[in-house]
Amino acid sequence: MKKVKTGMGRRSFIKNVSLAGGGLLIGFNWLACKRAAEENGEEVAMQMPDEWFELNGYLKIGDNGIITIYSPNPEIGQNVKTAMPMIVAEELDVDWNNVIVEQAPLNLDVFTRQLAGGSQSIRQGWEPLRMAGATAKQMLLSAAAKEWEVPVTELSVDKGIISHKASDRSIGYGEIAKAATKIEVPDEIELKDNSDFKIIGTSRKNVDAKKIVTGKPLYGLDIYEDDMLIAMIVQPPAFGMEFKSMDAAKAKEMPGIKDIFTIDTYPEDMEREWSDVAAFSKLVVVVGESTWQVMQAKKALNVEWDLNPDLTHQMQILEKSPGMEDTGGLENSDMHTALMSDAGPAKSEVVRKDGDPESAFSNAARVIERSYSCPFLAHNCMEPMNFYANVTDEKAELLGPIQTPEFAEKSVNKRLGFELDKIDVQMTRMGGGFGRRLYGNFLVEAAVISQKMKRPIKLVYTREDDMTNGVYRPAYRVSYRAAIDANNNITAFHVNAGGITESPLFANRFPAGAIDNYLAESWTIDSSISTGAFRAPRSNFIAGAEQSFLDELAEEVGKDPIQFRLDMLKRAKNDPVGEENDYDPARYAGVLELVRDKAGWNNGNSTSSKGVAAYYCHNSYVAQILEMDLKDNEPVIDRVTCAVDCGIVVNPDAAKNMVEGGTIDGIGHALYSELSFKDGGVQQNNFDSYRLIRHREAPKKIDVHFVENGIDPTGLGEPPFPPVQGALANALYKATGKRIYKQPFLPEINAESRELKT
Amino acid sequence: MAQFDLNINGKKHSVDVDPETPLLWVLRDNLKLVGTKYGCGIAQCGACTVHFNGSAVRSCQVPISAAQENEITTIEGLSENGDHPVQKAWLEHDVPQCGYCQAGQIMAATALLKNNPSPSDAEIEDVMNGNICRCGTYNRIKAAIKSASQTV
Structure with a gap:
């Protein structure tokens, strides 16, 4: 057993509260969740307890043995709302069927890192969650030992029942919980050995599943409070433009319309958090009684927009470069392509250099050079951006879908001047996140609108608003060069990567460490277009590019693509170049070997075209083999085999679901999706012009295999997404x-086939 | 504004709205039947799928004036206790990730199975192609439909 000090999580363990039917303040009762067993489709008659006892901030125990566990982190579909409570329940040693899960509100006095991002919820929650369960268990055991006057070491627990074998006594957690609240929080507790896990590692159904399939309110957009108005926004049609004037007279007279005005989400003098990113800070707002009425008034509005010289200044300078079209600073996709080919790479900075790449390249028998690029992407969460706000003179109540509640609270604090303790942020289940809801501009907008209206409001983005007013995945470009000697050895590797407005480079990832002479360079280009994190930021492009290039190199030197990678990883393991390499070559090789075996890579029976890729990000390793055929110039994907090393898998079937989804998402974005720009505006603003992967295009089969190594869990929401793009390109x-x-890729396939035909 | 008498999930409702208001927004804003979701407003994503006299339709495209005197079923009315075979299959396969599109998926799937109790993979793909799942749960959706097809 592993002993851990409870000191680091001590704030969480303030207890001794007896709560009559209460606990943490959950203002909206539908945020509470049903008992886990009911979500499995079983009908369980549940008697709610008369009294709850909160042993620490993560859980409370009812006098009848029912346990409520608070899930601290935002739920965006990654299923932490099931997995995080499972970890608490494991150490608490209770029957999962007696557990009720509730989404915790933002409460930094109790929880740490209430954030959905970087695939870190389980990894960073692992120890605090276990400690919360183990601490409570220890207190319950101590209370029973005290009552029975026996040593605590003689007690055992099974499914929330404490037993003393010698005297043949037993007692349920519910019966001893009150006494446990009088027990001092232990300084040190023991965590279970992995081999003693009963809940972790077993598949448990999504705790919200029953509500989802019966259409119960769960999402921000489902909030309808008394006295609430609907607010919507009108934003500039293009980046680089801003509000000039409007004629709202006609729209204001329309039925149900309460007010039309402008807001400035982030005034210039406001100190911004990193999450305070907005496409457009100054917006027109329409407030009315119903969604449809507000939508009609938006159309009737007459707004004039102006070029903003400050926003377009950067592009105007770049346009002075030779060959650039003068657009007055409004951006378009052709301009982006040109800038990423020339102006960007021209200002590269060296990030890492090993050995003497220059000499190696000049002495090479041959040099392979390839460039890869990708467009901007919109996140397109199925549930468009929205938030509920009720701001009064006394407090700001905010409820809705947000991945960064802690930072949102700080933003509201700065924007409205409210003290933090007067701001209450609660998270609904989210209809997707993908990084978009890291940037809480819509939450601040909702707060500002509610304050102005002196009414509770729900801010709703239409799909068009959502796609026009985004914080997009940047456009990226990377060029690779490899030097090959006369014996087909790779003697030097050069990566030059950049983008608008960030570089996708990870200089210390594979193949850094595997090649003697290595050069990594980076550049960025500024833009008036708002960009930010998108599922597996930066990796979501560079993994596919790198894995395509390695595939091409393997072929160039006449090696099997998996063996080629394994040989490089062997070098990185046995004799690594440099000391900054941030991956474990053995685990990397492990997923490649596993996927090779599971997919039958070497058994030549399949007539499909196969491609392989592997990548490390978010502390996890994923390798994928994709098998496909081409029918009418569209890929038909027969099977994707995935090997994943994310350490201990808490909830295996749900984890498999996540890998399946990440795989489909990666294929879809690589094949179909693109957000392009003309005159500063997005050229796609709904699903008729922006293509997302659909049912028919999904792989016919996805096989998922996890490496079993007992290592503490690492990320899973993001890692399956990047490499499959490379596997697809290679297939x-x-x-x-x-x-x-x-x-x-799809337009490229079609362009190629047109070329072949003519 | 005008008065409209509706028959939704076997219950009579009366609403006073602009005749052009889509059924979707009457369900959500007026009747608080929020299981029917807004995703695109242009019949491209399928999140707002309901049954209109037994057929799957996109409620964002049905003006309320056209909804009168017709039988409308939403996800809330699909079964008394959430135990329709398709809902049970969705639980069995633990389909949802974020879950937002799933009510629309289930409504499309139940209409499919009503017309075609044992659809082939290709038939499932054709019908379900109109419903986007941004999380990529398509394979589980297909598996759940196949499970349900054994029981309906």
């Missing part, structure tokens, strides 16, 4: 005979 090469260097 497409096998199917078409052409390498594809540009995302989205």
